[in-house]
Amino acid sequence: MYGMLFSIKSFVNRISPVDLKDGFSSFKTSKYKCNLYETPSGLKFIMNTDLNVGNIREILHRLYYTVYVEYVVKNPLCKLGQPIKSDLFKTKLDEFVRELPIFPLRAS
Amino acid sequence: MSRQAVRAGDPKKVSGELFTLTYGALVAQLLKDYESDEEASKQLDKMGYNIGIRLIEDFLARSNVGRCHDFRETADVIAKVGFKMFLGIIPVVTNWSPAGDEFSLLVENNPLTDFVELPEGHSNLDYSAILCGVLRGALEMVQMEVSAWFVQDQLKGDNITEIRIKFIRRLEDAVPVGED
Numbered sequence: 001m002y003g004m005l006f007s008i009k010s011f012v013n014r015i016s017p018v019d020l021k022d023g024f025s026s027f028k029t030s031k032y033k034c035n036l037y038e039t040p041s042g043l044k045f046i047m048n049t050d051l052n053v054g055n056i057r058e059i060l061h062r063l064y065y066t067v068y069v070e071y072v073v074k075n076p077l078c079k080l081g082q083p084i085k086s087d088l089f090k091t092k093l094d095e096f097v098r099e100l101p102i103f104p105l106r107a108s
Numbered sequence: 109m110s111r112q113a114v115r116a117g118d119p120k121k122v123s124g125e126l127f128t129l130t131y132g133a134l135v136a137q138l139l140k141d142y143e144s145d146e147e148a149s150k151q152l153d154k155m156g157y158n159i160g161i162r163l164i165e166d167f168l169a170r171s172n173v174g175r176c177h178d179f180r181e182t183a184d185v186i187a188k189v190g191f192k193m194f195l196g197i198i199p200v201v202t203n204w205s206p207a208g209d210e211f212s213l214l215v216e217n218n219p220l221t222d223f224v225e226l227p228e229g230h231s232n233l234d235y236s237a238i239l240c241g242v243l244r245g246a247l248e249m250v251q252m253e254v255s256a257w258f259v260q261d262q263l264k265g266d267n268i269t270e271i272r273i274k275f276i277r278r279l280e281d282a283v284p285v286g287e288d
Contacts, residue, residue, distance in 0.1 A: 040175045041164050041249040065169030073165040080161065 005036060005044065025057060037061060043068075053102050067092050124196075128222045135235060145232035152234065156241020164246040167193065175250075179275050180204075182252070183211050186243070186273075195219050199271075209275040212259065214268050226263045235263050243273060251279045 005024075012024040026035040033053060037045040037060035045060045045068075071089040072078045078086055097103055138148040171189050176182040183201045192198050196219065203212035220236050234240075240256035247254045253276040260266035 039165070039168050040173075041168055042251070043165070061169075061172070064165075069166050069169045073162045 001046070002044075005046070009036075009038075025055065035060065037064070039064060049102065056102065059100060059102075063093075063096060067096050124219055124222070128219060128224075131220050131238075132224060135233075139230065139233070145230055145234075149232075149234040149237045152237035153241040153244075156238035156243075157245035158241075159238070160242040160245020160247075161249050163194070163242060164249045167246065179208060179211075182247070183213075183273070187213060190246075203270075203272075205274075211273055213271045213273065215271065216268060218262070218269055221263055221269075224263060231264060234258050234261070236261075236269070240271060243271070248279065253277050253279055 008027065009024045023038070024036060026033055028034075028051060031051075032048050033051050035047045035049060035053075035056050037057055039045075043064070045064060047056065047060060049056065067089070071086060071092050072084055073080075075086060075089075078084060078089070084090075135148070135152065138151050139145070142148045142151060167190055171193060173185055173189060176185055187199050187201050191213075197215065197217055199213040199215045201211055202214055204210070218236060220239070224235065226233060226235065236258070240258065243256045244254060254273050255276060256271055256273045258270070259272045260268055260270040262269045
């Protein structure tokens with residue numbers, strides 16, 4: 001997935017006629033929408049959502065600073081660059097996503 | 109009564125004095141463990157580096173600044189936003205090299221060195237070396253390789269503390285093997 005996103009990102013950067021504000025942020029297929037938020041430090045947050053969801057850049061940014069920074073960056077046991085094993089992070093992430101307005105209420 | 113109310117305001121904030129004392133105890137222990145000023149300074153720098161690579165995420169998340177367009181903007185952001193956010197001080201950016209790839213940060217009130225004096229026999233110690241490491245680590249995570257060092261140090265008798273930062277090169281995003 002990294003390779004695909006990297007290629008799409010560099011493609012978008014190259015064909016854009018104007019100076020990029022955010023760069024590549026999402027793509028849609030017939031079944032889902034893949035949203036990307038990239039921090040200046042190169043960290044990429046990818047969320048697959050339903051097709052009718054709007055721009056969730058703000059949501060992903062909030063995810064970054066309320067969940068990732070608090071429970072991964074500030075946790076000395078979590079090594080950067082490796083898969084995140086922290087259960088606390090998983091719990092907080094789950095809570096965060098469930099509270100999103102775009103999370104359907106009917107799904108269990 | 110009212111003083112207690114002010115103190116209990118933000119449980120997450122640690123008192124500045126506790127911070128200074130903790131840092132001092134850390135340096136003292138490092139000196140004892142490594143016995144040489146240079147080695148202790150090097151370890152402080154290394155620790156700073158490890159702090160920096162994580163601190164940058166906290167910084168980017170809280171300050172929400174975008175990418176800097178040039179090194180001058182980087183310098184301004186470091187001084188006015190970064191230092192302010194974490195140490196509560198704003199160093200002065202100055203002494204730009206003609207090529208624009210080196211600058212100095214002048215720090216007058218370094219919170220790490222409140223009430224600190226370098227003991228006899230340890231005049232080679234870069235007490236605040238951790239700051240150089242933090243700058244190096246943080247900037248490396250935003251694709252800039254820099255080197256940072258102390259030019260002047262108030263603890264060593266100079267009037268002001270001056271940290272010099274030199275831009276070495278831009279780091280490219282690592283592309284996985286097999287991609288172009």
